[in-house]
Amino acid sequence: MTQLQSVSSPSIHSEDRAHEADHPTSPVVKFGFEQPLKLDCGIDLAPFQIAYQTYGELNADRSNAILICHALTLDQHVANVHPLTGKAGWWEIMVGPGRPLDTDRYFIICSNVIGGCMGSTGPASTNPATGKAWGLDFPIITIPDMVRAQAMLLDRLGIETLLCVIGGSMGGMQVLQWTAAYPERVFSALPVACSTRHSAQNIAFHELGRQAVMADPDWHHGRYFERSTHPHRGLAVARMAGHITYLSDAALHRKFGRRMQDRELPTFSFDADFQVESYLRYQGSSFVERFDANSYLYLTRAMDYFDIAADHDGVLAEAFRGIKTRFCVVSFTSDWLFPTSESRALVHALNASSARVSFAEIETDRGHDAFLLDVPEFFDISRAFLESAGKARGLESKAFSSEVDTGSREENASKQER
Amino acid sequence: MALQEQALPLGGIAPDRTGKYRTDHLLVAEMIPAGSKVLDVGCGDGELLQLLESRGIDGRGIELSREGVNRCVAKGLAVVQGDADTDLVNYPDDAFDYVILSQTLQATRQPKPVLENLLRIGRRAIVSFPNFGFWKMRLQLLVGGHMPRTENLPATWYDTPNIHFCTIKDFVQLCDEINVKMERAVALDLYGRPVPLNLPWWVWNMFGEQGVFLLSRGGKGR
Numbered sequence: 001m002t003q004l005q006s007v008s009s010p011s012i013h014s015e016d017r018a019h020e021a022d023h024p025t026s027p028v029v030k031f032g033f034e035q036p037l038k039l040d041c042g043i044d045l046a047p048f049q050i051a052y053q054t055y056g057e058l059n060a061d062r063s064n065a066i067l068i069c070h071a072l073t074l075d076q077h078v079a080n081v082h083p084l085t086g087k088a089g090w091w092e093i094m095v096g097p098g099r100p101l102d103t104d105r106y107f108i109i110c111s112n113v114i115g116g117c118m119g120s121t122g123p124a125s126t127n128p129a130t131g132k133a134w135g136l137d138f139p140i141i142t143i144p145d146m147v148r149a150q151a152m153l154l155d156r157l158g159i160e161t162l163l164c165v166i167g168g169s170m171g172g173m174q175v176l177q178w179t180a181a182y183p184e185r186v187f188s189a190l191p192v193a194c195s196t197r198h199s200a201q202n203i204a205f206h207e208l209g210r211q212a213v214m215a216d217p218d219w220h221h222g223r224y225f226e227r228s229t230h231p232h233r234g235l236a237v238a239r240m241a242g243h244i245t246y247l248s249d250a251a252l253h254r255k256f257g258r259r260m261q262d263r264e265l266p267t268f269s270f271d272a273d274f275q276v277e278s279y280l281r282y283q284g285s286s287f288v289e290r291f292d293a294n295s296y297l298y299l300t301r302a303m304d305y306f307d308i309a310a311d312h313d314g315v316l317a318e319a320f321r322g323i324k325t326r327f328c329v330v331s332f333t334s335d336w337l338f339p340t341s342e343s344r345a346l347v348h349a350l351n352a353s354s355a356r357v358s359f360a361e362i363e364t365d366r367g368h369d370a371f372l373l374d375v376p377e378f379f380d381i382s383r384a385f386l387e388s389a390g391k392a393r394g395l396e397s398k399a400f401s402s403e404v405d406t407g408s409r410e411e412n413a414s415k416q417e418r
Numbered sequence: 419m420a421l422q423e424q425a426l427p428l429g430g431i432a433p434d435r436t437g438k439y440r441t442d443h444l445l446v447a448e449m450i451p452a453g454s455k456v457l458d459v460g461c462g463d464g465e466l467l468q469l470l471e472s473r474g475i476d477g478r479g480i481e482l483s484r485e486g487v488n489r490c491v492a493k494g495l496a497v498v499q500g501d502a503d504t505d506l507v508n509y510p511d512d513a514f515d516y517v518i519l520s521q522t523l524q525a526t527r528q529p530k531p532v533l534e535n536l537l538r539i540g541r542r543a544i545v546s547f548p549n550f551g552f553w554k555m556r557l558q559l560l561v562g563g564h565m566p567r568t569e570n571l572p573a574t575w576y577d578t579p580n581i582h583f584c585t586i587k588d589f590v591q592l593c594d595e596i597n598v599k600m601e602r603a604v605a606l607d608l609y610g611r612p613v614p615l616n617l618p619w620w621v622w623n624m625f626g627e628q629g630v631f632l633l634s635r636g637g638k639g640r
Contacts, residue, residue, distance in 0.1 A: 327496075347498055348508040348509070351478070351498070351513065352509070352510045352513065354455075354513070356478070357478075357496055357498060358487070358491045358495070358496050358497050358498060359487070359497075359498040359500070360484060360487045360488065360491065361484070361499055363484065377488070380488060381487075381488055381491055384488065384491045384492035387492075387494075388491070388492070388493065388494030391494060392494060
């Protein structure tokens with residue numbers, strides 16, 4: 001009885017999600033049969049579409065564009081209200097006037113990755129050959145595929161080079177892939193809380209999540225659209241497991257400890273007696289409202305396959321040989337999903353390939369998710385790195401207002417935040 | 419090894435009238451030709467790196483403190499957070515033309531391997547450190563009977579990051595021991611001025627508040 005109550009049914013209907021997958025609320029670029037996306041699995045995907053958002057304005061010489069790469073379960077709605085959840089953008093804390101990714105200075109682009117479910121072609125999109133959702137007929141995609149699609153989007157938007165590519169977690173993997181695949185198009189790169197390859201432990205957690213989805217009777221081998229169901233219980237369990245890996249023991253303890261939820265004594269049942277349990281159940285059920293289960297399978301798989309050194313005979317430094325891109329690598333002390341040691345390995349490889357690299361490990365007990373939270377040290381370093389990159393690119397004189405103006409604007413912004 | 423034999427003329431450090439840069443930093447910068455690729459180990463807030471970059475030198479840094487790294491990144495410098503004792507081993511051979519260890523040697527746990535790594539990573543190394551043989555230091559221990567403290571080294575013995583102090587004489591001996599060639603040596607007095615060269619080496623050891631050494635790999639082979 002209690003187990004059935006554990007995850008509430010989604011209040012947003014699958015039809016809403018399905019509609020968003022084909023007809024996104026955000027701008028979308030469509031590629032026809034003449035412009036297929038060449039996937040690593042050998043398939044040419046055509047036609048396909050990429051949904052995206054932009055913030056700020058592109059300057060005259062197109063030198064102030066910054067690409068944000070989103071993490072696994074996020075999307076293009078960085079700094080605007082989410083069309084399905086009605087909640088604020090996932091990185092509003094970072095993106096906006098006076099924020100580190102200052103929309104008064106930079107032109108910010110974020111696309112929904114290929115394989116996603118918020119308007120870029122993915123397993124939830126309609127397969128033009130059948131008129132039904134792709135489901136498991138959708139080809140397996142990789143991080144390089146996502147980046148290739150983003151490059152095609154930028155071509156279409158008329159942006160040759162990016163001032164910076166920034167992203168955390170899966171987004172950080174895309175950042176690294178960008179620098180390895182298109183070094184000449186990336187002036188600077190800010191990979192956060194990520195690594196050049198997905199570890200065995202991380203693959204193991206993803207497998208747990210996928211198995212949870214596939215064990216749900218509502219999954220129907222991925223054909224749940226036709227049955228008007230959604231494996232929301234399996235997906236919620238996957239999200240709960242994932243969410244634990246995004247936090248840290250210290251953060252969970254600080255937030256919840258062993259405190260009880262709305263009661264003083266245990267119920268001697270499998271109800272959510274502990275606050276941490278009801279928190280996880282909430283996380284799970286709110287996630288299934290906005291995310292597609294098959295998309296979760298495809299995107300976790302893409303992360304699992306990621307190994308940048310593998311394409312270079314296992315020598316990571318070779319991936320970045322002779323690169324001109326300026327790097328700023330950031331990790332967080334309590335991140336056990338992508339621990340600092342992984343970032344250090346990347347930094348050593350970048351140093352070995354003579355890349356211009358900065359690296360900072362930021363002290364926080366908030367775990368992997370720290371890159372999405374209010375961590376002033378991270379904001380400061382991102383702001384400083386972007387400003388120096390802008391300066392090196394000659395942006396200062398053109399797009400930047402005077403020091404005084406900037407200062408007062410930042411002051412205003414921080415006042416607003418308080 | 420007689421020190422003054424190794425010491426080459428200073429070539430005149432341009433005095434910094436603006437007071438923007440420290441004399442020892444200017445001295446280090448004079449030793450490095452433009453276009454060189456340089457790693458500054460323990461670069462602090464990047465003051466020396468900025469001076470080097472202004473002279474057309476391609477500089478990188480390693481710094482232990484997060485605050486230091488943040489300040490460096492804000493200046494547009496390429497600085498990696500790390501520890502000289504543990505991180506230098508990860509750098510490939512001959513990765514840099516010069517590796518600088520400025521006022522950091524005394525804070526390393528293992529000065530000898532650190533020095534060896536400097537000259538493996540870089541073709542040349544520039545090392546500067548406070549001279550514990552400086553007369554004020556000697557006097558404080560001899561007369562005062564307590565661990566010396568100076569303006570540049572104000573920490574008390576129990577909370578100092580400096581754990582391996584040495585004198586200029588000790589350092590020369592260490593270089594000899596690990597077959598490091600001393601291409602140039604300069605002692606700076608309390609005011610950061612070079613101690614005149616025509617004085618015998620023990621004067622340096624006595625009156626040099628710090629030593630700055632340009633080193634290269636020895637020719638003896640090991």
